[in-house]
Amino acid sequence: MPELAEVAFACRQWDIGLGKFIKKVHVHPKSRVFRDLSRKQLVRELTGAKLLSSSTHGKQMLFQLSGNRWLGLHLGMTGNLTSDTPSYTCQKHDALVIFQSCKVLVFRDPRQFGRLRLHIGTIPPEWWANLPVSMLDPEFTLSFLLKACERHAKRPMKALLLDQRYFQGMGNWMADEVLWRAEIHPALRAGQMSREQTLKIFNQIKFVARGAMKSVGEHGGDPPRGWLFHVRWKDGGYCPKAKIPLVREEIGGRTSCWCPTLQKLSYD
DNA sequence: ATACCTGTTTCCCG
DNA sequence: CCGGGAAACAGGTA
Numbered sequence: 001m002p003e004l005a006e007v008a009f010a011c012r013q014w015d016i017g018l019g020k021f022i023k024k025v026h027v028h029p030k031s032r033v034f035r036d037l038s039r040k041q042l043v044r045e046l047t048g049a050k051l052l053s054s055s056t057h058g059k060q061m062l063f064q065l066s067g068n069r070w071l072g073l074h075l076g077m078t079g080n081l082t083s084d085t086p087s088y089t090c091q092k093h094d095a096l097v098i099f100q101s102c103k104v105l106v107f108r109d110p111r112q113f114g115r116l117r118l119h120i121g122t123i124p125p126e127w128w129a130n131l132p133v134s135m136l137d138p139e140f141t142l143s144f145l146l147k148a149c150e151r152h153a154k155r156p157m158k159a160l161l162l163d164q165r166y167f168q169g170m171g172n173w174m175a176d177e178v179l180w181r182a183e184i185h186p187a188l189r190a191g192q193m194s195r196e197q198t199l200k201i202f203n204q205i206k207f208v209a210r211g212a213m214k215s216v217g218e219h220g221g222d223p224p225r226g227w228l229f230h231v232r233w234k235d236g237g238y239c240p241k242a243k244i245p246l247v248r249e250e251i252g253g254r255t256s257c258w259c260p261t262l263q264k265l266s267y268d
Numbered sequence: 269a270t271a272c273c274t275g276t277t278t279c280c281c282g
Numbered sequence: 283c284c285g286g287g288a289a290a291c292a293g294g295t296a
Binding site: 002003006059074075076077078079111113114115162164171172173174233254255 | 272273274275276
């Protein structure tokens, strides 16, 4: 379930382990989440270290550990973080399990699209430092959005919104939510957007990102009532505003959901 | 059985 | 070199 706010919530599930030493580490022998990272090295570097702090940026997470160690974590499509009691026994899809004296921190990812990274150094890794601006930052400006639309003029807006180079943390439901609120058809080409439409998108990106952080990021619940989120998942949903059946179709490589009345492709 | 899925990377095309 | 799109990755669920 991981987009911007769900990632922030998942990350907080490990807060209970901050300031505590790591006694033992379990790594899944087969999971893809390690990519080209050596399991042996990961276990060696994490064991005995103290978990110092955590942070998220879009869908990326970074944990700082004592001894100049840094653990990068991405949840992919089905990843999740939980904490449990010391008597915890590892489950089938547990990729990384961190045992502390009072708590156990679990990273589970059945589909294994997630990713772990290890970095040793006094400062955060380069990949973290070089992440694009966050949608929540003041530096995320209208001109930044305009430039993205100009550069990718031929892409459907839905596809552009999912591009993490510009919209860190945006995922499928957030993009549909933004387009629905801005009343923009997901297939509208980025270069076809009027100045007014671009401004609407810009404002709704900030509204949805902040709103999600407040509701989902705070307590792990769903977004507020009335959001498209609640009706977009399967066929048969009704537009909360226009009260007519929503349309679901693949656009920009992902299933998209929109209101055919509010979100028109052309003026006819 | 079949289709679908809140994500990213890789490969291929023009 | 680039931008854009499809396929691939893998397992659970309906």
